[in-house]
Amino acid sequence: MSGKRRSLEAPPELVARRRRGKVFQALCLAATLVGVVTLVVLLADVLVDGVKWLSPTFFTEFPSRLPARAGIKSALYGTVWLMGLVALISFPIGVAAAVWLEEYAGKGWLRTAIQTNISNLAGVPSIVYGILGLAIFVRWMFALTGGRSVISGALTISLLVLPILIIAGQEAIRAVPNSIREASYGLGATKWQTVRHHVLPNAMPGILTGTILALSRAIGETAPLIMIGALTFIAFVPEGPRDQFTVLSIQVYNWVSRPQDDFRGLAAAAIIVLLALLLSMNALAIWLRNRYRKEW
Amino acid sequence: MSEPALLDPPTHSAGTGRGRGLRGARARTAKESAIGGALFAAGAVSILTTVGIIAVLVWESVAFFRRVSITEFLTGTVWTPLFVPQNFGVLPLLAGSILVALVAAVIAIPLGLGSAVYLSEFAPVRLRAWLKPILEILAGVPSVVYGYFALTFVTPILQVIVPGLDMFNALSAGIVVGIMVVPLIASLSEDAMNAVPRELRDGAYALGSTKFEVATRVVTPAALSGIVASFILAISRAIGETMAVVLAAGMTPNLTFDVRESIQTLTAYIVQVSLGDTPFGSIEYQSIFAVGLLLFVVTLVMNIFGLWFLRRYREEYA
Numbered sequence: 001m002s003g004k005r006r007s008l009e010a011p012p013e014l015v016a017r018r019r020r021g022k023v024f025q026a027l028c029l030a031a032t033l034v035g036v037v038t039l040v041v042l043l044a045d046v047l048v049d050g051v052k053w054l055s056p057t058f059f060t061e062f063p064s065r066l067p068a069r070a071g072i073k074s075a076l077y078g079t080v081w082l083m084g085l086v087a088l089i090s091f092p093i094g095v096a097a098a099v100w101l102e103e104y105a106g107k108g109w110l111r112t113a114i115q116t117n118i119s120n121l122a123g124v125p126s127i128v129y130g131i132l133g134l135a136i137f138v139r140w141m142f143a144l145t146g147g148r149s150v151i152s153g154a155l156t157i158s159l160l161v162l163p164i165l166i167i168a169g170q171e172a173i174r175a176v177p178n179s180i181r182e183a184s185y186g187l188g189a190t191k192w193q194t195v196r197h198h199v200l201p202n203a204m205p206g207i208l209t210g211t212i213l214a215l216s217r218a219i220g221e222t223a224p225l226i227m228i229g230a231l232t233f234i235a236f237v238p239e240g241p242r243d244q245f246t247v248l249s250i251q252v253y254n255w256v257s258r259p260q261d262d263f264r265g266l267a268a269a270a271i272i273v274l275l276a277l278l279l280s281m282n283a284l285a286i287w288l289r290n291r292y293r294k295e296w
Numbered sequence: 297m298s299e300p301a302l303l304d305p306p307t308h309s310a311g312t313g314r315g316r317g318l319r320g321a322r323a324r325t326a327k328e329s330a331i332g333g334a335l336f337a338a339g340a341v342s343i344l345t346t347v348g349i350i351a352v353l354v355w356e357s358v359a360f361f362r363r364v365s366i367t368e369f370l371t372g373t374v375w376t377p378l379f380v381p382q383n384f385g386v387l388p389l390l391a392g393s394i395l396v397a398l399v400a401a402v403i404a405i406p407l408g409l410g411s412a413v414y415l416s417e418f419a420p421v422r423l424r425a426w427l428k429p430i431l432e433i434l435a436g437v438p439s440v441v442y443g444y445f446a447l448t449f450v451t452p453i454l455q456v457i458v459p460g461l462d463m464f465n466a467l468s469a470g471i472v473v474g475i476m477v478v479p480l481i482a483s484l485s486e487d488a489m490n491a492v493p494r495e496l497r498d499g500a501y502a503l504g505s506t507k508f509e510v511a512t513r514v515v516t517p518a519a520l521s522g523i524v525a526s527f528i529l530a531i532s533r534a535i536g537e538t539m540a541v542v543l544a545a546g547m548t549p550n551l552t553f554d555v556r557e558s559i560q561t562l563t564a565y566i567v568q569v570s571l572g573d574t575p576f577g578s579i580e581y582q583s584i585f586a587v588g589l590l591l592f593v594v595t596l597v598m599n600i601f602g603l604w605f606l607r608r609y610r611e612e613y614a
Contacts, residue, residue, distance in 0.1 A: 014506075015437060017508070017509070018508075019504050020508055021506045021507055021508030021509070023505075023509070024508045024511070024512070025414070025418050027410060027599075028410045028411070028413045028417075029414050029418070029419060030410070030413035031406060031407045031409075031410025031411050031412040031414065031425060032406075032410065032414045032415065032419075033430055033484075034478075035407065035408050035411060035430070035434050035475070035478050035479065035482075036427070038434070038475050039433060039434050039437075040479055041429060041449070042437070042441070042442075042445050042449075045445060045448065045449045046441070046444070046445075062329070075368065092338075093338045093341055094338075094528050095337075095338075096334065096335045096337075096338030097335070097338040097339040097341065097342065099335050100332075100335035100338060100339040101338050101339060102390050104332050104335055105336075106341070108562055112340060113343075114339050114343060115341070116603075117342050117343055118342050119599075119603055120346070120596065120600065120603070121342055121345060121346060123529065123532060123533070123595065123596075123599035123602075123603075124349065124536075124592065124595065124596070125533075125535070125536025125537075125538070125563065125591060125592075125595055126536070127536065127538045127563050127567070127588070127591070128353075128536075128588055128591065128595075129349075129564055130347060130566075130567070130570075131352065131353065131585065131588045132345070132349050132352055133347075134350055135352040135355075135356065135585075136352065136569070137349055139576060141518055159341075159345050159382050162341065162342065162345070166342070174389065179399060190324060190328055190333045191332075192327070192328050192332075196347065202538065207429065213436075216436060217436065218443070219438075220436075220437070220438025220439070220440065222437070222439065222440045222538075222539045223439070223538035223539055223542075223567060224562065225565055226570055226571060227566070227567070227570045229570065238378070249438055249440050249539075252440050252442050252444065252544070253443075253539065253542075254442070256440070256444045256447060256448075256543055257543065262449060264444075267444055268444070268448075271444060274438065275437070275441065278436060278437075278438070279433070282432070282433065282436060286429065
């Protein structure tokens, strides 16, 4: 009797193996939760420090030596200018490059070379782009860009986000099924007509999602902009692409690097604004992705 | 959204004579190749970017190495370019970068790999749908924000635990950089694990393996090249990380492997010089290009290795 029942139970060796599995699974879950908890703690830390500095005047005042009067007006304008120009520059180039790679390049060495190059560029530290921007856009093209200007910053950041944008664009274009292209060719359309009227419209939600994600990377970039000389203290608003500027992330850096607690509070408040912008961009991207997701 | 296009006639010569049709076709061919050329030009921007980076770094570095010998630069142990006497031994900066990257790796490798295993092997579908975007957000938080977090939250806590910890220190910087690269390791490793064919898992289950054994003895070894790639790419990212390190680790070139001390990394030095009022053409100005070139070469070599490992597993299970 007892022997029979024992044979229905798991042998002790298997019980031990299963227990080891449970422990392992719990450890893996714990590792995952460390990231989640860190994010929550980080957000809480910033909110606790910064929320009391968020007043209407915080958005309408220029930076000041007196914490109570300081605001992010110049940084907000600079950020909007920079993001607008980056979008204008990087979107057409990124989409065109993605179309070339996916639809025109064939399978030759040229495509392999450019594709490999893009993967490698995506891993180049952002500060190296800053060095490039300093030498090319600020110094070499001084007559065109006006030196340490919004347009120099926008060109630098555009080069930085292009690899991300191109790779996202390629994925979106690749997701358009070949049957659509073949149907278009079958009706006598040329390659460009097919791309222009069928591939691109179908890939556009994916491309836009990728663009927004690339811009949300751009909005937090600090080091390359410090390199090209976006100033840390600016009490005016840029009025053209050749004007000097500052952005939110640089304003954050400026305030964090001061020892006084009040400036740390201002930094936290500016971080809240920065993260709010960033998270709404991410939310928009996720919404776009879900709204226009197609099952072929 | 593109219905009219489907109705477009194949050539622009519909209803006219043969000659005009041919001319239309020729014009269209010309237009087609012009468009192809324009698209290629956009693709070539990336090549120009690489050429530009290398040209700029090498050009100014050559000017720098006319004034400071390469041997002194690569083997010197004192880095004081901003005081007299100037010393240009880059080892303290390189050691600083490596130290931060090591601390980051110690944090990020177990956390990232654990996350990847959990997401790919254990997580219920609905929990996974929450965890993935949260990790993406963690990856998207700007570096300067991590710097703030390190300085105002992590360092004060560490000072309670670790005696003799400086206000600026490599430990705090390394920890936040580690947290920053966790999502990179998690997502690349998870991709690699998901690419492991189902048959391998089913085979192991059929032989009586538990889920734990499948995860650790089948999936992880099978995904190893992708996992190794994620480690290499994450360490390369940590070496290139700038603002968090500038804020948390300080600006003290210091040849040490004591994580409690303030150090300076390659990236932080470049920021320090560009914050100051350094005239173009001065040796300090040129030195950021030499340091930048070293940084570029180190990260590029690691990235090439990492991407090579990635390609290997993709070929294996494609």
